[in-house]
Amino acid sequence: GENVEQHPSTLSVQEGDSAVIKCTYSxxxxxxxPWYKQELGKRPQLIIDIRSNVGEKKDQRIAVTLNxxxxxxxxxxxxxxxxxxxxxxxxxxxxxxxxxxxxxxGTQLTVLP
Amino acid sequence: GAGVSQSPRYKVxxxxxxxxxxCDPISGHVSLFWYQQALGQGPEFLTYFQNEAQLDKSGxxxxxxxxxxxxxxxxxxxxxxxxxxxxxxxxxxxxxGTMSYEQYFxxxxxLTVT
Numbered sequence: 001g002e003n004v005e006q007h008p009s010t011l012s013v014q015e016g017d018s019a020v021i022k023c024t025y026s027x028x029x030x031x032x033x034p035w036y037k038q039e040l041g042k043r044p045q046l047i048i049d050i051r052s053n054v055g056e057k058k059d060q061r062i063a064v065t066l067n068x069x070x071x072x073x074x075x076x077x078x079x080x081x082x083x084x085x086x087x088x089x090x091x092x093x094x095x096x097x098x099x100x101x102x103x104x105x106g107t108q109l110t111v112l113p
Numbered sequence: 114g115a116g117v118s119q120s121p122r123y124k125v126x127x128x129x130x131x132x133x134x135x136c137d138p139i140s141g142h143v144s145l146f147w148y149q150q151a152l153g154q155g156p157e158f159l160t161y162f163q164n165e166a167q168l169d170k171s172g173x174x175x176x177x178x179x180x181x182x183x184x185x186x187x188x189x190x191x192x193x194x195x196x197x198x199x200x201x202x203x204x205x206x207x208x209x210g211t212m213s214y215e216q217y218f219x220x221x222x223x224l225t226v227t
Contacts, residue, residue, distance in 0.1 A: 006155075032214040043117075043218040044156065044204070051214075089155050098169040099214060100146055101206075103155030 002027040002094035006104025013080050014112050021088055021107045024072040029095030033066060033073045036089045038106075044089060048075070080111045115139070117207050117219035125225045126195045134190045134222045136205030144208035145188050146216060147180055151201045159203075162188060195226045 003026040013019050025033075034049035050057045050064045050073065057064050061080075066073040077084055087108050091101040118137045126132050138145050144163055148156035149172075158172040164185035173180070177195075182188040192199055202223050206216040 034215070036218075043220045046215060046217065049215065091155075093214060098161040098163070099144070099208065099216075100158040100161055100169065100172070101148075101156070101216060102158070106153070106155050 002030060002092055002097075002102040004090060004092050004102050004104040006090050006107060008107060009105065010108045010110070012110045012112060015080060015082060017080055019075075019077045019080055019084070019109055019111075021075045021090070021109070022072060023074070023090035023092075023104050024070075025092045025102075026071070027092070027094045028068075028071060030092040031095065032093040032099075033064070034091050034101070035062075035064060035075050036091065036103075037086045038089065039086045047088075077109075080109075082111050082113050085109055085111045117205055117217055119203075119205050119219040119222050121222060122220060123223050123225075125227060128196060128226055130195055131191065131193045132195055132224060134192075134203050134224070136188045136190070136207075136219060138186065138188070138205070138207030139209075139217060141209070142207035142217075143185075143210045144213070144216075145182060146206045146208070147188070147190050148204040148206065149174075149201045150204055150221070156204050159190070192224075195224075197226050200224055200226045 031052040036044035038044045063076040090104040147159040150156040161169040162182040177193045179191045202221040205219045
């Protein structure tokens with residue numbers, strides 16, 4: 001089955017700096033890669049996603065890049081703000097599945113004011 | 114519009130008790146997923162419904178876990194004879210249709226088995 005690895009597990013940045021979180025996946029046929037933000041005690045929120053036929057997608061301060069050859073994708077947050085502090089999860093939808101998500105282990109992002 | 118809702122938000126059960134967790138998906142959403150999230154980890158898939166049909170239950174950890182969605186809307190996850198290792202947050206997510214990938218999550222039910 002699909003296996004998603006996520007790095008780093010914790011990340012601290014100064015307010016205004018950029019943050020990058022990386023994920024690798026094992027199933028070369030996976031075709032959908034969402035990112036979720038989860039604040040403590042809250043529900044995971046979909047913040048951006050990318051399909052396998054696209055290399056990059058941007059939404060204001062957030063961008064995701066996908067390298068299908070290397071089987072990795074990354075989340076980029078620019079001009080970080082304290083409210084960006086949360087746990088971020090990457091996920092992949094393996095081929096032949098019912099579209100259930102396989103998640104990475106999460107990255108605790110802390111933006112220091 | 115209203116998002117995915119779950120109840121109860123918190124449940125404490127003594128080992129051996131049965132529990133039932135409810136999920137109300139976004140109105141009109143065809144697909145419904147249940148996930149289990151252990152402390153400090155990512156959610157793990159349990160089961161999937163398309164309307165009332167349970168098409169994938171490969172993630173259910175044992176036969177003590179049972180899920181249903183009899184009318185294709187509200188879903189219930191039941192855990193029989195709860196054990197301490199069942200302690201986790203149980204998340205429900207819904208998706209608009211079989212051609213849609215985006216999943217929207219509920220707030221979860223935190224189950225603590227004592």
